[in-house]
Amino acid sequence: MAIFGNDHRLVIVGAGFCGATIAYKVASELDLPVLVLDRRGHVGGNSYSKFDDETGIEYHQYGSHLFHTSNEAVWKFITQFSSFNNYRHRVFSRRHGKTYTIPINLMTINQFFGTDFDPAGARAFIAQQAAAENIEAPRNFEEKAVSQIGRPLYEAFIKGYTAKQWATDPAALPAEIISRLPVRFGFNDFYFGDLYEGLPTAGYSAIFDKILGHPKIKVVTGCDYFDVRGTIDPQVLSVYTGPLDRYFDYKFGELGWRTLDFEIERLDVEDFQGAAVVNYADIDVPFTRIHEFKHLHPERRHGNKTLIMREYSRFARRADEPYYPIGRQDDKRRYSQYKKLAEAEANVIFAGRLGTYRYLDMHQAIGAALNLYEKKVAPLLTGRCVKSDGPESDDLQRQSSPSLVPAKNAGVDEVTELRPRARSDR
Ligand code: FAD
Ligand code: UDP
DSSP states (O other), rough: OTTTOOOOOOEEEEEEEHHHHHHHHHHHHSSEEEEEEEESSSSSSGEEEETTTTTOOOOEEESSEEEEOOOHHHHHTTTOOOOOOOOOOOOEETTEEEEEEESSOOOHHOOOOOOOOOOOHHHHHHHHHTTTTTTOOOOOOOHHHHHHHHHHHHHIIIIHHHHHSSSSSSGGGGGHHHHHGGGESSOOBBBBOOOOOOTTTHHHHHHHHHHHHHHHHHEEHHHHHHHHHSSOOOTEEEOSSSHHHHTTTTTOOOOOOEEEEEEEEEEEESSSSSSSEEOOTTSSSSOSSSEEEEGGGGTSSOOOOOEEEEEEEOOOTTTOOOEEEEEOOOHHHHHHHHHHHHOTTEEEEOHHHHHHHHOOOOOHHHHHHHHHHHIHHEEEESOOOOOOOBBHHHHHHHSSSSGGGOSSSSSSOOOOSSSSSSSOOO
C-alpha cells in the first residue's frame, strides 16, 4: 500500500542539511516531487534549533551549531534562505579552576607555562617538548597530539576532554580527530578560520522551513523509514541519510558511534559564563562543555535570564541517537564491509554524516549534497545515467574539498596544523 501516494520521484530519508539540500535541488531545478521522511518530530536534523518559551532564547537542541565555510557554492546556497549575523566563535577551556583560550595559542601557552614568549620563542619551546616524545610516525590520536604539542599541554587540555568526549582511550582513537584542532603561535583565538562565519539571523529552523517549504517537497516527520519501507516503491530512487549499520540491520555488527546527553537549565542571571561555549578539560568534571546560547546572537535583545546546556558524552547503544562516528580500527573494517553492501543496493544512495559514517560539518554536508545532486541524483532522475551507486564515494568527497580550503585567511597569524588541512576546512 502506497501510504504516501505514488507521485514522488525521489524519497529522502532524513531532513538534516544533507537531505534538505538534495530535496530542494531536485524540487527547484528538476521540478520533480520529493518525499522527505524523518523519524524525529521536527526537521533540521542535528542542526535543529528552537526558541525557549520561558527565556525567549534560541537554543540548539543538539549542541551549539556554528556555521562557517570557505566554499563559495555552499555560502551561495545557504544565503538564499537566510542572512547571517557577524558572530565569530571563541571557545574557552576550564582546567583546575582557571580559564584558558582554545584552540591552544600564544596566550594559552604563556598563561599555562607562566612565560612571556613571542611567537618564535613559543614555537621553539613547544617543538622542544614535542621532540622529547621521540615519535616519528604517530599511529593514533595520543601519539599525534604529543608529537605536535608535547605532553604537558596534551595532558592539560586534550587528554581528559578527549577521554570524556569519545568515551575511548585517546591511544585507541584515530589521529585524524585531533587534526581538527589547530595549535597557533600567535594570539588568534578564533575557533575557525573560514571566509564566512555566522549564525542565521532568524535561526536554523527558519532556514529548514524555507528549504523544505518548496511546493514540490512533501515532508513527513515522526516517521521511521524502516516502519514504512515496505510501502515505498523499490523502483523509486532513495537517498538514505540515516545510520549505515542500521540500514543493513547491523549485519556485520555495530559501527562505533558516540551519543550525547544534554541537560538544560534556566537561570536568573544575565550572563552565566561570558561566552557561548566553555569546555571542561578536567576528567573529574562529568560533562564536556557548557553552552550558553544567548552569546551566539549579540545582535538580539535578551532579558536578564539565561539558558545553559551541559553536554555529556557516552558510547552509543542501538537505541541512542548516533552523533559522532568514532572510527577505530574495527569500525573501519566494518565500514568497508557495509560500504560494499551499500554499493550493491539498487536505487539507494547513501549520504550525509550518518549514511557515510563521516565526521561532516554542516557546510561539508551541504557541499557533499550539492555534489551528489550534480553527479548522481540529477543524472539518475533525468535518465542521463542509469548507474545505481553506493555510498557517496571518496571521489565526491575530494571534489568538494579544494574549495573548502580558505584562500589565505587562516594565516592571520602563524598556524601550525595538527593535521594536513586547517580547521578552517572542516
Ligand atoms: P543529520 O543532521 O544527522 O540528519 C539526519 C536525519 O536523518 C536526522 O534528522 C534523523 O532523525 C534522520 N533519520 C535517521 N534515521 C532515520 C530513519 N530510519 N527514518 C527517518 N529518518 C531518519 N557542524 C557545524 O558545521 N558546526 C558546528 O558547530 C557543529 N556542531 C555540532 C555539534 C554536535 C553536538 C553535533 C552532533 C554535530 C555538530 N555539527 C556541527 C555537525 C552537523 O550536525 C552535521 O554536519 C549535520 O547535521 C549533518 O547533516 P546530515 O543531514 O548529514 O545529518
Ligand atoms: N579537543 C580537546 N580539547 C578541547 C577541544 C577539542 O581535546 O578543548 C579535541 C577533542 O578530541 C575533539 C577534537 O579535539 O573531539 C576536535 O575538536 P572539535 O571542537 O572539532 O570537536 P567537536 O566538538 O566537533 O567534537
